[in-house]
Amino acid sequence: PSYGIIQxxxxxxxxxxxxxxxxxxxxxxxxxxxxIIGIEVEAAITGDDFWSRAHLFLQLCExxxxxxxxxxxxxxxxxDVYDWRVQALEAVRSKGIxxxxxxxxEELIENRWDVLFSPLHAxxxxxxxxxxxxxxxxxxxxxRGWKATLERYEGDSAVRRVLRxxxxxxxxxxxxLGEEDAVxxxxxxxxxxxxxxxxxxxxxxxxxxxxxxxxxxxx
Numbered sequence: 672p673s674y675g676i677i678q679x680x681x682x683x684x685x686x687x688x689x690x691x692x693x694x695x696x697x698x699x700x701x702x703x704x705x706x707i708i709g710i711e712v713e714a715a716i717t718g719d720d721f722w723s724r725a726h727l728f729l730q731l732c733e734x735x736x737x738x739x740x741x742x743x744x745x746x747x748x749x750x751d752v753y754d755w756r757v758q759a760l761e762a763v764r765s766k767g768i769x770x771x772x773x774x775x776x777e778e779l780i781e782n783r784w785d786v787l788f789s790p791l792h793a794x795x796x797x798x799x800x801x802x803x804x805x806x807x808x809x810x811x812x813x814x815r816g817w818k819a820t821l822e823r824y825e826g827d828s829a830v831r832r833v834l835r836x837x838x839x840x841x842x843x844x845x846x847x848l849g850e851e852d853a854v855x856x857x858x859x860x861x862x863x864x865x866x867x868x869x870x871x872x873x874x875x876x877x878x879x880x881x882x883x884x885x886x887x888x889x890x
Contacts, residue, residue, distance in 0.1 A: 841870075
């Protein structure tokens with residue numbers, strides 16, 4: 672809602688500036704000389720500060736609004752949500768926004784991620800073969816989500832150890848997971864189908880990956 676309101680105000684910039692220099696506005700001010708709010712509104716419309724901040728706000732938010740718009744689709748996107756977050760941040764960076772604003776945005780996202788998103792999104796990102804090798808194991812948010820998913824999925828520590836060992840095999844491209852066809856098909860096959868075809872040597876991880884990547888997400 673905030674984005675929609677600011678966007679509409681920004682679209683009406685010229686019309687609003689014409690209003691506050693018009694005769695009707697001047698007559699209205701004479702009738703209400705003590706209207707502090709009116710004075711502040713006029714100052715905001717005629718000055719540069721409000722418009723520059725509104726423009727920055729729209730630049731920061733627009734990629735994330737597009738990101739939210741694609742979530743409500745009738746297919747599994749569990750492995751894509753986290754990558755869309757990464758893409759949205761990269762889109763913001765490409766706009767040449769000052770570093771301090773970008774740092775605040777990243778801190779805000781980091782602080783809100785665990786509230787707004789399930790650990791399954793992070794697990795889906797790390798298990799989706801399409802995004803293999805994007806540095807997930809060095810991303811603390813992704814690894815925190817992977818750890819939480821493991822702990823919720825499997826209560827037996829011995830089985831979790833097996834899952835972690837099999838995950839290491841996946842990440843090292845060992846056995847069938849690193850074969851030429853498996854590598855070639857990472858971004859060409861549905862991720863669940865990919866695990867069905869190439870995950871047979873890591874059966875525990877195969878089952879978990881297929882369950883995670885089959886989940887449907889929504890706003």
